[in-house]
Structure formats: C-alpha cells, structure tokens
Amino acid sequence: EVQLVESGGGLVQPGRSMRLSCAASGFKFDDYAMHWVRQVPGKGLEWVAGISWNSGSVGYADSVKGRFTISRDNAKNSLYLQMSNLRIEDTALYYCAKETDGYNSWGLGTLVTVSS
Amino acid sequence: DIVMTQSPDSLAVSLGERATINCKSSQSVLYRSNNKNYLAWYQQKPGQPPNKLISWASNRESGVPDRFRGSGSGTDFTLTISSLQAEDVAVYYCQQYYNSPWTFGQGTKVEIK
Numbered sequence: 629e630v631q632l633v634e635s636g637g638g639l640v641q642p643g644r645s646m647r648l649s650c651a652a653s654g655f656k657f658d659d660y661a662m663h664w665v666r667q668v669p670g671k672g673l674e675w676v677a678g679i680s681w682n683s684g685s686v687g688y689a690d691s692v693k694g695r696f697t698i699s700r701d702n703a704k705n706s707l708y709l710q711m712s713n714l715r716i717e718d719t720a721l722y723y724c725a726k727e728t729d730g731y732n733s734w735g736l737g738t739l740v741t742v743s744s
Numbered sequence: 745d746i747v748m749t750q751s752p753d754s755l756a757v758s759l760g761e762r763a764t765i766n767c768k769s770s771q772s773v774l775y776r777s778n779n780k781n782y783l784a785w786y787q788q789k790p791g792q793p794p795n796k797l798i799s800w801a802s803n804r805e806s807g808v809p810d811r812f813r814g815s816g817s818g819t820d821f822t823l824t825i826s827s828l829q830a831e832d833v834a835v836y837y838c839q840q841y842y843n844s845p846w847t848f849g850q851g852t853k854v855e856i857k
Contacts, residue, residue, distance in 0.1 A: 663846075673786075673794065673837055673848040687844045723793055729800060730784030730841050734793035 630654040630733040632724050637738030640714055648738055650707040650724030658682070658702035661727040664709050666720035667737070674720075677709065678727070692718075714742045746770050746840050750849035756857040763825040765852045767838035772818045775842065782842035785814055785823045788851075789834045797836075798823070830856065 636648040648664070663678040677688045677698040686698055697710040707724050719742045725731035747770040757763040773782045781801035786794035796805050798814035801821055811826040825832055833856060838849040 672851045673839075675846045675848070678844065678846070689845050727841075729803075730786075730796050730839055730846075731794070732796050732799075732805065734795075736793060 630726065632726065632733055632735035634722060634724050634735045634738035637722065637740045639741045639743060641744050642714060642716055642742055644714055645710070645712040646714060646740060648709040648711065648722055648724075648740070650709075650735060652705045652707065652724075652726070655726070655733075657700075657705040662700060662707045663725045663727055663731065664698060664707075665723045665725050665731070665734075666718075666740075667723070668720045676722070679707070711740070714740075716742050718742050745845055746773065746843055746847050748838055748840055748847050748849040750836075750838060750852050752852060753850070754853040754855065756855045757825075757828045758857045759830065760827050761857075763828050763832070763854055765823045765836050765838075765854070767816075767821040767823070767849050769819045769821075769840055773840045773842035774818050781817050781821070782840055783814075783816070783821050784839045784841060785812075786837045786839065787832075787834045788837065794837060825854070828854070828856070 631653045633651045640646050661680045664676040666676050679686045679698045695713045699708045721737040721739050723737045724735045726733040749768045751766045783801040785798040788794040797808050802814040813824045815822050835851045835853050837851050
C-alpha cells in the first residue's frame with residue numbers, strides 16, 4: 629500500500645525558514661516524480677513544486693520561485709521542501725503527491741502557519 | 745500558464761439525479777502525437793486529501809464507481825455523476841498535467857438538494 633507521510637509543519641514567523649519532509653513507502657520511490665501541492669483551508673489546490681525521479685528536473689510555482697527548494701533522497705525514500713523567507717500567504721496545508729497521470733497518491737498533509 | 749475554469753462553483757442535486765461539472769482550459773491539453781488529453785478529475789471530501797477519479801479525461805481509476813464519467817477533448821471537459829449518492833458530497837477539481845505548472849480548476853462543491 630502506498631503511503632506518503634508529511635511532517636515538519638507548524639507555526640513560523642514571517643521571514644523565517646522551515647523544512648518539510650515526506651516519507652514514502654509501498655512503492656519504488658525512485659521510479660516516480662514527486663510534487664508538493666498546497667491548500668489554504670477552505671480554498672482550492674495550488675501546485676507548489678515538482679521534481680523528477682532523479683532530481684534532474686525541478687519546477688516551481690511563480691509564487692514560491694527563489695524562496696522554496698524541492699529535493700529528494702532516493703536512498704531514504706524521502707521528499708523535501710525547504711521554504712525560506714516565508715510569507716503570511718504561504719500559510720496552507722502542504723501535501724506531497726506521487727505523480728502518475730496526475731496525482732494518484734497523496735499524503736494527509738502538514739499544516740504550515742506563517743504568523744507573527 | 746494554463747488557466748482551468750470550472751462551472752458552476754457549486755450545485756445542489758437530488759439523490760439519484762445527475763450532476764454535471766464543466767471544466768474549460770485556456771489552451772488545449774490534447775497532445776496530438778498520442779491523441780491524449782492531459783486532464784484529471786479529483787474528489788475531495790472534508791478533512792481528506794484529494795482522490796483522483798479520472799485521468800486522461802475519461803479513464804476511471806480502479807475502484808471508482810461507474811456512475812462517474814469523464815468526457816471532452818481539447819479545451820472543454822465534463823465530469824458527470826449519473827446518479828448522485830450521499831457519499832458523493834464533496835468538492836471536485838479538474839487539473840491539467842499537459843504543461844508545467846500543473847494547474848487546477850477552482851473547484852465545484854456538490855451538495856444534496
């Protein structure tokens with residue numbers, strides 16, 4: 629069974645940094661591209677960043693480009709999102725998602741709250 | 745970026761009746777070389793992550809009831825729930841995976857009338 633478990637969220641002040649992690653199991657992690665998608669509670673879905681199976685290709689939403697870095701460690705079956713210079717508008721539930729013709733597996737998310 | 749626009753934003757349908765959700769993309773998501781539409785539909789229930797119902801515009805995922813049907817091509821797509829059940833109350837999203845950034849529609853909330 630595919631499992632994606634996000635961690636690392638919490639309360640952080642504007643301008644500070646935070647690192648999210650996603651632990652993957654139940655599938656061959658290094659066969660798949662992975663993504664981060666966020667959702668402000670009660671609002672819609674926003675793609676944040678994606679990374680190819682071998683880290684050779686990465687992409688970012690304009691709203692986070694230059695501030696967020698996606699990475700992965702295939703030996704540890706883990707996906708990461710390093711977030712810096714956080715803004716109030718980055719407050720959201722952050723999901724990691726496995727890419728297969730869209731996203732066929734999602735974690736439960738980790739909540740990031742940016743507030744002073 | 746490809747903009748995905750869903751309509752309506754919400755709809756209320758009686759149990760057993762049909763629900764229809766539309767999704768329009770600002771440019772075609774049909775890849776001519778393989779004749780595939782890079783379009784997925786998701787269902788999201790309160791407190792849960794999204795669940796993919798349909799990929800390639802019309803391919804139901806394993807385990808998805810056949811009352812869910814995706815159709816359309818190019819820029820215009822539809823998700824139809826043929827006979828609404830109580831467990832179908834949710835927000836539904838379309839998403840294109842043709843071009844980065846992969847973009848979602850704003851969501852359509854389906855309720856029971």
